[in-house]
Amino acid sequence: MNLYYCCNNIEITFWEDKRNLITDQNAVGKILAVSSTIVTFFRELQLESTSATAVSINPPIPDLQQYINRFKEIGEEPTTFHSQPIITLAQMMQKNPDSITQNKGACNVTLADFDHDKPLAYVNCNNCNQRAHLHEKSKFVCLDHWDDYGVKCMYCVNTIIKDKDTTAKAIFFDEAMTDMLETTCEEMIMKRGYKDTKLIPDEIIALQGQHCQLQMTIKKDKSIAVNRAKNLFRIHQHLQKQRE
Numbered sequence: 001m002n003l004y005y006c007c008n009n010i011e012i013t014f015w016e017d018k019r020n021l022i023t024d025q026n027a028v029g030k031i032l033a034v035s036s037t038i039v040t041f042f043r044e045l046q047l048e049s050t051s052a053t054a055v056s057i058n059p060p061i062p063d064l065q066q067y068i069n070r071f072k073e074i075g076e077e078p079t080t081f082h083s084q085p086i087i088t089l090a091q092m093m094q095k096n097p098d099s100i101t102q103n104k105g106a107c108n109v110t111l112a113d114f115d116h117d118k119p120l121a122y123v124n125c126n127n128c129n130q131r132a133h134l135h136e137k138s139k140f141v142c143l144d145h146w147d148d149y150g151v152k153c154m155y156c157v158n159t160i161i162k163d164k165d166t167t168a169k170a171i172f173f174d175e176a177m178t179d180m181l182e183t184t185c186e187e188m189i190m191k192r193g194y195k196d197t198k199l200i201p202d203e204i205i206a207l208q209g210q211h212c213q214l215q216m217t218i219k220k221d222k223s224i225a226v227n228r229a230k231n232l233f234r235i236h237q238h239l240q241k242q243r244e
């Protein structure tokens with residue numbers, strides 16, 4: 001489970017043996033005292049549980065209520081990475097696509113394959129938002145505005161994901177694919193030169209077979225939109241490096 005708080009926020013990851021110390025029900029909106037974590041780096045600084053980590057919810061400190069009120073005044077709702085517990089892909093597929101509260105879920109899956117026939121990114125004009133076209137194999141331009149306003153690049157990667165008994169089609173949207181790669185679409189296309197948006201770059205191919213935790217929404221056509229992702233494989237790599 002991962003906790004966030006707004007403003008000066010830091011993410012804490014509670015690994016397997018500590019995952020039950022807090023739940024959405026007992027922790028959201030409360031003051032937490034968390035001990036014995038380690039500082040690690042995954043896109044930004046974060047904290048992770050260790051075997052010694054302990055949590056006290058609304059610990060007996062002076063002015064506890066004042067702290068709670070102060071966080072409330074900041075105005076933003078505290079959230080967890082997934083507001084529901086992790087479910088299976090089969091359970092995800094049975095969610096109701098017509099309900100905006102019942103169509104979301106989080107799953108641990110493997111990224112099994114890519115749809116090689118679909119583009120993996122969109123490049124649109126910053127001004128009119130229409131699709132930009134590759135000009136002389138070097139830059140993207142808008143037919144109406146040329147490169148006057150520049151373009152924005154967004155991942156939209158069609159994949160096959162699976163867990164132990166279910167396979168599904170899933171589209172990784174911009175934020176989710178950026179999460180997986182730690183590389184923005186703009187960086188991939190503009191700086192690394194992947195101008196052919198149907199050609200899947202090696203960095204993305206390398207994600208094949210990797211384990212990830214996805215925040216998803218089920219669509220009416222039973223396809224899955226992936227909104228955020230955690231590349232569990234990469235997190236463990238980061239951790240291992242730090243311990244060496």
Ligand SMILES: [Zn+2]
Pocket residue numbers: 125126127128129130142143144145146
């Ligand atoms: Zn335009």
